[in-house]
Amino acid sequence: MEPRQIAAGVWVFTSRVMSTTSVVVAGGRAGAGRAALLVDPAWEPDELEAIAGWLERSGLTVVAGRATHAHYDHVLWHPRLGTAPRYATPETARRAREQRRCLVAGLGPEWPADLAPLVGDVVALEADLIPWDGPAVRVVEHNAHARGHAALWLEEAGVLVAGDMLSDVEIPIPDEEGLDGYRQGLAVLEPFVRRANFLVPGHGGVAARTGEDTPIRRLERDLAYLDGLRGNLEDPRLRGAPDWLLDQHERNRDWLT
């Protein structure tokens, strides 16, 4: 499992499961190598191990972790990734703590027992910036898709790590906030989407400002999806979509009533 470098000091790994992304950001010196921030490492145990192996080979030491939100595929870890604090918003940390059993159960019976205690073991960080020796990483909490959900904005590289928003493979998946709350979440992200050179969704491909599938296109597509729910919606993400996503689409229509 090799990552794709999208900007200086920023790499994206993509899991074989649901194209789940993990992001590595390189910082200043740490011991014999460089410090690294690791966001949402995913997914399967051998993939987590492969990320750890790549970090070791690259001379990168994880000094901070980050979970974008309290869903089981975004709060994973592996012993070889080390014992750095894994930050999350206070609400995400609270949810992860309270829902720990569900998070582990969601990973299925095959999930290794030695990795289970690490699932959701995140700490609350009430700060706009991640405290670490590296480029500024701003926390953009928007509460759409999951309460406590926060994107990360890498100002220097112009990279928006969006969490489970703005995907090219998944339609919007609102939670308790409903359609209007989801729109508000997108509005919080919009200024960063407009400035982004690259947008990394929690699942799917990276959008680049210079490509056809730009960050702004992603935003427009999600807004068009929400606006189109009442009518005959044509969304490329629904074509040939897996059953769970089509079910989600039907549930999204339930918000209209």
Ligand SMILES: [Zn+2]
């Ligand atoms: Zn999610």
